[in-house]
Amino acid sequence: MQRTVSAHGSLKARGVLSPWFGDRVFRWTTLLFAACVLAIIALLAYLLLADSVPAMRAFSWRFLSGRNWDPVHDSFGALPFIYGTLVSSALALLVAVPISLGAALFLAELAPPWLRNPLSFLVELLAAVPSVVYGIWGIFVLVPFLRPVEAWLGAHLGFVPLFSGAPYGIGMMAAGLILAIMVLPIITAVSRDVLRAVPVSQREAAYALGATRWEAIRGPVFRYARAGILGAVILGLGRALGETMAVTMVIGNTPAISASIFDPAYTMPSLLANEFMEATGKLHIAALMEIALLLFVVTIVINAIARLLIWSVARGAPAGVRE
């Protein structure tokens, strides 16, 4: 090589002028954008943690077990909200899981092909209806409908603490039912995908041994899909725990711990939606931040578990694409 072209040559040698240099820039640019997700989650965790430090200092673990939420006297205990969140989500799963599994079974295994797509679309549409719309429907349709139902339940089963108390309509039961409607499509759609990821050979083997359709599903298919279905349910739980608007509109927003599912209650997301903008005290904001941190950590853990379980069954095909 001549000296005169060495500058050019060395640039070329370092790959700066080669056509692949642009490709490397392209690769790193897209990587940078992909890394935004990582940055968002890290920043989110950091901010919530940093802003809730004052509340952690002031209350330590008593924050989780305290029942008193009093912004005026700067005394904060999160137990009623944790209780409300857990119980309303549990109610929702109790109602939604059996129905979802049946529906997923039908969509994945039993439905004739011409019915499969329209039905799936309807279930998915259910997931697309905005939360506030469920909320307004809850206030004006579900709650008035629940009042006589609760009165009847109270009259006949009132000796059980679960069904005691005044039938307001608004309360834990309404929240649980609304949440059930909202998590139903998620559990259904994900379980359906998991069921469809079960290899056909599993079914054929069962049929070859003379099993009926149900026996094939109950045995090999369910056993194969078990982890993924559990993942779908946990995913639904994650959604239920974090759901805000619809619950806020029907649960009654009363920080009480009551055995009756008729009584009003309060959830962590609702508390954030109602109080965050009104909070002025430093400790009040920190306490709300700690609630948000709690919610964030719990949903992250739950979603991580759910995804790993679902991936363990339906990883081969990139989740969600079907021909």
Place this chain on the structure above:
Amino acid sequence: MSALAARRAGLQQLRRRAANSTMWFVAVLCVLAAILPLGFVLYYVLAQGASGINLDFFTKLPKPVGEPGGGMANAIVGSLILVGLASLVGLPVGILGGIYLAEFGNNRFAWTIRFLSDVLSGVPSIVVGIFIWAMVVVPTHRLSGMAGGAALGVMMIPTVMRTTEELVRLVPMSLREASLSLGATHRRTVFKVVLVAARGGVVTGVLLAVSRIAGEAAPLLLTAGSSPFWSTRIDQPMPSLPVQIFTYAIQPYDDCHRQAWAAALVLVSLVFVLSVAARYATRGRFRMVR
């Protein structure tokens, strides 16, 4: 075989058949029970909302709470602006990130991103709202359309990223090889060949993400706030349909309720149209729920 054994076998056969049909029947019931709420919700939204839909609803500002009349023109415009701002944040990150995952995504870092993106889609919307409140609202000292757009944008990312990835992956390797063998660089191949082939999928992802965030109220309460006036400046509080539905639904006035139902009808129609369009763009190859 003795007659008794034959009968027992027949009975068992009958029981197994019965169990099979019963479960079939139960599964059908479950599907009906799953779809029933959609029918109820749509019916009431249509029945209650239709009476509130008129020209005023789309062209007038809201009247002071309690006074009849007025419309939600500012909230409709506000929602459109917020969705536009959200797209500015969510689309570049989602689409380019999705391309990374599809084209270079066979390493541990990419699996981490994939996993975190799925996890991010499960973070409650109200927590995203608080995040943007701390990031944008606190430093700028005011609720603003900008903050609202950022919150919605963050919520768009997982949907757009994962749909883009999955549909870009479906583009046959032979197309890429053909382009590369003609001497095109990788980036040129991606932009001129792969993305063109996968555009339906990218459109689907974008539409799904928009339909998901257009109805979000929780994060907007803490970021965009609301306003009874025209608000087109993105550094000022910005009204939106979902927030307006929430505030009107919990008022004690019938006229407010009527308008809230009408807004719900507009929102549901929008979501419905977007969902159908999303499905059409990829012709049923993609599911909407993640």
